[in-house]
Amino acid sequence: MDWLWDTAERWLHFARVDLTRYVIFAVGVWLVLWVALRVPMRGRKIRDASPPARQMILEFLFSLRTIALFSTVGFCLFAAEQAGFLPGPALAASWGWPWFAISLVLMIVVHDAYFYWTHRLIHHPRLFRRVHLRHHRSNNPSPFTAYSFDFSEALVNVSFVPIWMVLVPTDWPVTGFFMLHQIARNTLQHSGYEIMPARRDGRPMFDWLTSVTHHDLHHAEAGWNYGLWFTWWDRLMGTEHPDYHARFAAAVRKRLDAPPAAASIAKIASLLLLGAALTGGIPRAAEAQTRPDIAGRWATQGFGSIVEFSPCAGAEATMCGRILWLWAPTDSAGRPRTDSHNPDRALRSRGLVGVEIVRGLRQTAPGVWSDGALYNPDDGRTYAGSISLKEGSLELKGCAMGVFCQTQTWRRTADVVAAAGVAQ
């Protein structure tokens, strides 16, 4: 029975280390930012509201399960080394301090890539509910959210360490520092206070590192900012929240100015465009590039109505469109046109003007907005929709069940009116 006692004792040792690390940092960050520095840090609070105590207790309980898993993996790795199956740590120790430093930096950089891609994977609709929902239940996170995972997500996260230690010779203290960096930034990133210094132009001082706002925005509006330690993967893959810098500037109570280099490029570009305009008109493609935003008023195909696009209420990064004006506001009997085909009977009596017919479009590439819903009041159906900006006009594509698709072309109201003026 001695071996059983020994095993339990060794596992408990790992559990103690993992638990202490979590408690010191989660409680520490909470005590420092939420209690001791609450008043002086008021100007750095990202959101007005704080999560309820109930949420934090639940996060703590789920974190205990994650810690148990972490300890088990640590225990197994140690046992593997004892049994002679893990030669990496001893090898790394013999390579001296340069490898110590290099392996630590490498471990963090590679882990960032591992996290980015596994994180994107578990956001897939087929996996999200089963693997990642627990973590996102904390829409407004707290330092205790750091380890609040579904079991399968904890498994995905912790797997990095054994994979790395088997493949790359790494000394135990390197893994210790890796875990220290991990828990420190993890608890801070969920703390709700922006702690990164800001530059004069309102941008983060170290823009290549993720800030608290960066991850906070991921909790607020999942679908953006998947990176954990560095911003480069989100930038490379186009998944950084379009308003990230504006939100960061708001969190540090600064005005977001255009960076000097970009400002001069924008100035040169606008001067060139002005020149083009004076010498015979701006090509449409160029106009589309300078105004890639779809916000504003659009005339639908056939000019049956005007739809106005603006950021969706409560989800600023997505675009919604509502009917602003109808060519024929009344039916043949002279009654105001209503949303009479709506599947929801309660909505059939509402007037058509003001109805949101485009919902939740996200910019997925330059000039392309997708993942939205298009509502057609003519048949009361909602289609999966995407929009692309082509030479100044909008091409709308609505599909039912992914196969039955319809496209329409909408134009800027000003362009339609201008064209009508030419035709007169």
Ligand SMILES: [Zn+2]
């Ligand atoms: Zn998180």
Ligand SMILES: [Zn+2]
């Ligand atoms: Zn997520």
